[in-house]
Amino acid sequence: MLLxxxxxxxxxxxxxxxxxxxxxxxxxxDLSTMLDLVEQLQAVDTEGVEPMxxxxxxxxxxxxxxxxxxxxxDVLQAPAPALQDGYFLVPRVIE
Amino acid sequence: MHDMTMAQxxxxxxxxxxxxxxxxxxxxxxxxxxxARLNAYLAVDAEGARLAAAEAxxxxxxxxxxxxxxxxxxxxxxxxxxxxATTCGSRxxxxxxxxxxxxxxxxxxxxxxxxLGKANMDEFAMGSSNENSYFGAVANPWQENRVPGxxxxxxxAIVAARLASAATGTDTGGSIRQPAAFCGITGIKPTYGRVxxxxxxxxxxxxxxxxxxxxxxxxxALMLQAMAGHDVRDSTSSVLKVPDFSESLNENLAxxxxxxxxxxxxxGLDSDVGDCVNEALSVLxxxxxxxxxxxxxxxxxxxPAYYIIAPAEASSNLSRFDGVRFGHRCENPQDIDDxxxxxxxxxxxxxxxxxxxxxxxxLSAGYYDAYYKKAQQVRQLVSDDFTSAFAEVDVIAxxxxxxxxxxxxxxxxxxxxxxxxxxxxxxxxxSGLPAISAPCGFADGLPVGLQLSASVNQEARLLNVVHRxxxxxDWHRRMPDAVA
Numbered sequence: 367m368l369l370x371x372x373x374x375x376x377x378x379x380x381x382x383x384x385x386x387x388x389x390x391x392x393x394x395x396d397l398s399t400m401l402d403l404v405e406q407l408q409a410v411d412t413e414g415v416e417p418m419x420x421x422x423x424x425x426x427x428x429x430x431x432x433x434x435x436x437x438x439x440d441v442l443q444a445p446a447p448a449l450q451d452g453y454f455l456v457p458r459v460i461e
Numbered sequence: 462m463h464d465m466t467m468a469q470x471x472x473x474x475x476x477x478x479x480x481x482x483x484x485x486x487x488x489x490x491x492x493x494x495x496x497a498r499l500n501a502y503l504a505v506d507a508e509g510a511r512l513a514a515a516e517a518x519x520x521x522x523x524x525x526x527x528x529x530x531x532x533x534x535x536x537x538x539x540x541x542x543x544x545x546a547t548t549c550g551s552r553x554x555x556x557x558x559x560x561x562x563x564x565x566x567x568x569x570x571x572x573x574x575x576x577l578g579k580a581n582m583d584e585f586a587m588g589s590s591n592e593n594s595y596f597g598a599v600a601n602p603w604q605e606n607r608v609p610g611x612x613x614x615x616x617x618a619i620v621a622a623r624l625a626s627a628a629t630g631t632d633t634g635g636s637i638r639q640p641a642a643f644c645g646i647t648g649i650k651p652t653y654g655r656v657x658x659x660x661x662x663x664x665x666x667x668x669x670x671x672x673x674x675x676x677x678x679x680x681x682a683l684m685l686q687a688m689a690g691h692d693v694r695d696s697t698s699s700v701l702k703v704p705d706f707s708e709s710l711n712e713n714l715a716x717x718x719x720x721x722x723x724x725x726x727x728x729g730l731d732s733d734v735g736d737c738v739n740e741a742l743s744v745l746x747x748x749x750x751x752x753x754x755x756x757x758x759x760x761x762x763x764x765p766a767y768y769i770i771a772p773a774e775a776s777s778n779l780s781r782f783d784g785v786r787f788g789h790r791c792e793n794p795q796d797i798d799d800x801x802x803x804x805x806x807x808x809x810x811x812x813x814x815x816x817x818x819x820x821x822x823x824l825s826a827g828y829y830d831a832y833y834k835k836a837q838q839v840r841q842l843v844s845d846d847f848t849s850a851f852a853e854v855d856v857i858a859x860x861x862x863x864x865x866x867x868x869x870x871x872x873x874x875x876x877x878x879x880x881x882x883x884x885x886x887x888x889x890x891x892s893g894l895p896a897i898s899a900p901c902g903f904a905d906g907l908p909v910g911l912q913l914s915a916s917v918n919q920e921a922r923l924l925n926v927v928h929r930x931x932x933x934x935d936w937h938r939r940m941p942d943a944v945a
Contacts, residue, residue, distance in 0.1 A: 381818060383814060384807065393814075407765050407835050412839065412842070445786075447784065454786055
């Protein structure tokens with residue numbers, strides 16, 4: 367297996383993704399199978415090939431740097447799970 | 462009236478022989494009758510649809526209607542709507558009502574289309590069977606123990622079961638074309654950038670593209686016409702002029718060069734599917750097309766490259782779901798890390814988690830060059846294959862999927878077996894090319910899809926070829942017995 371349950375724990379931490387202990391073994395197996403699938407890329411000669419990030423590489427547009435949106439704070443905050451005085455609420459960060 | 466195509470319904474609406482109100486009531490009754498079994502709709506807005514139909518009928522009477530005015534559709538639940546929740550098939554967005562509508566939704570509404578409801582889908586569009594929806598699997602109307610495909614499985618099942626005249630979908634690796642093939646309907650993934658992604662929940666931003674699913678190429682042409690065009694709110698949307706897709710539908714196929722890649726008829730292709738596709742190619746040949754064997758030498762690398770690039774982009778895009786600004790938030794978070802970790806752990810399903818993890822791994826320090834950069838280089842090679850091929854041929858043809866629709870549960874424990882459904886479809890996303898799937902026969906009572914792809918911005922050509930094919934065959938007119 368390419369990835370161990372401990373590796374999964376570490377990646378999950380990087381992604382801030384809660385994973386139950388009981389699921390770690392299964393995920394390690396699944397992700398290892400996925401890595402097996404992509405392993406054949408390593409055998410390809412890509413020397414000098416420019417990475418393709420995007421199909422629209424050359425044609426990205428720039429817009430004029432002017433304000434186009436009006437203030438819609440209340441509307442845009444409406445879906446937030448916790449608000450106070452127009453701010454998003456999070457647990458205390460600074461002790 | 463559900464046995465008519467959208468174009469036929471539009472003609473009757475225009476002549477006053479049919480009203481949008483009649484159509485809406487008819488579909489609402491059909492949804493009531495069939496959708497408990499299919500689970501293709503996540504939400505139905507009967508009241509909103511009736512109001513919109515009344516509005517459309519007024520426009521029709523005043524002579525201010527366009528070709529789509531009064532036609533009832535469903536939107537894949539990845540397109541943001543302000544009057545219904547947009548769940549993306551996820552617990553994360555279970556109660557999310559967007560403060561703004563997707564450009565696609567706005568444009569189709571402006572064209573007078575009536576929204577019946579939102580279509581079920583694989584969670585965050587990750588899947589090929591619709592079994593990854595938090596709100597339950599969707600049945601394939603042709604055989605209800607089988608999957609409709611995914612991720613636009615609800616949209617495809619709705620069109621196949623005639624529970625709307627057409628539907629919107631999105632395609633990141635085959636999510637319009639594979640379910641269209643499994644459900645016996647027509648669906649087109651336009652050129653990357655042809656349709657605005659604004660208000661379309663992001664999965665993999667360099668691959669995602671919206672498009673229509675309908676009964677025929679003619680119907681797809683009508684809908685794509687209204688969906689396409691530059692949008693200042695999506696800087697990657699194309700500024701090219703959108704051609705008149707309906708105008709060129711009837712062009713003659715004489716001399717059309719169709720490339721048949723050897724790699725599409727190799728290992729992994731079900732022989733019944735291959736037979737149907739070969740039969741379809743003979744039909745096109747008899748209509749004057751010239752078949753030419755070609756090679757796409759890097760075809761075998763498409764799936765591996767895709768399963769690095771798509772999860773990498775997804776892990777980045779889905780980092781926005783943090784339990785703070787919108788979406789699911791866990792109860793009583795201890796601290797900020799606990800808030801992020803638990804909200805995301807509870808809100809995302811198993812496949813989304815797998816992809817976030819593999820994407821985060823591929824992008825992490827020390828692995829970036831080996832995985833992500835390598836996959837992007839291979840993406841360039843795949844794209845170069847098409848550039849070479851399209852110097853010799855006008856379109857490329859083959860099967861949309863290696864098999865017909867499989868039984869529910871058959872592949873849900875094996876992610877990699879599930880990924881191989883996309884064997885023939887991901888290359889169009891990697892290269893940004895347009896590709897279409899159209900019904901071309903049946904194997905054991907299940908629909909088979911013919912896929913055609915073309916060079917960038919050549920959607921009109923694809924719609925033209927399929928329209929001519931549909932003039933010579935009637936596979937697209939077949940309807941599942943259970944919903945007839």
